[in-house]
Amino acid sequence: MIELGCGTAYLSALLARQGARPVGVDLTPAQLDTARRCQERSGLVFPLVEGNAENVPLPDAGFDLVVSEYGASVWCDPERWVAEAARLLRPGGRLVFLTNSVLATLCVPEEEGYAQERLLRPQRALNRLQWPGGGIEFHPSHGEWIRVLGANGFVVEALHELYAPADGETHEYYDIATAHWARQWPVEDLWAARLAPLTINLQEDSHGPLPAHRRARSDR
DSSP states (O other): OEEETOTTOHHHHHHHHTTOOOEEEESOHHHHHHHHHHHHHHOOOOOEEEOBTTBOSSOTTOEEEEEEESSHHHHSOHHHHHHHHHHHEEEEEEEEEEEEOHHHHHHSOTTOOSOOSSOOSOGGGOSSEEOTTSOEEOOOOHHHHHHHHHHTTEEEEEEEEEOOOTTOOOOTTOOSOOHHHHHHSOOEEEEEEEEOOOOOOSSEETTEEOOHHHHHHHHO
16 A cells, blocks of 8 residues: 655554555655654654655555545645556555545634634635645535546545534644534545546547546556
8 A cells, every 4th residue: 555645654653553554645745754753662663755746756556545635635636646646546446535624624724723603715716725724725615526536536425514423622742623623514525436447458548538547548
């Protein structure tokens, strides 16, 4: 498996403890340095690669699972990183990613802070969202995610809209929504999709151009 935008690679480490053989990819050297220190302490050692999730320096079809938890799924252009996920997966492989819910993002003030109980921004502006304090995030609508995934050969298996548990508490380090808000509305979206098997080898079939990940493989 490969994690795109792994940060300190704690998710990869968790999956490694369960028997996975992860590779972590992140653009930030400082994050990878922290990940290596965590590996030294835990004894869980797996490859860490410095690279952009929109252009991963690894060969095609090398993984059965691609994951992203607030990594590429938030910080990278979906048109580009989803295409890379498709390229990296073997046919039939799975993509699982977690991001803020569309509704939570619509309700967060422009100057940042907890989500409010009303819409505060237009949905059409979410594809590329620049925060006043710096940083650009990508928050496509559900329909846009489905379009991007389908264009790259994925079949959506599930969209889980996640709420806070009944006994959840508001934490200072989580400034997207209060527990009270998140018990009423979904605060996170967890997507699962599977890459359709590759059944044709021609550049185009009778229905038009191939999905992006298939064109990329035939061009190499």
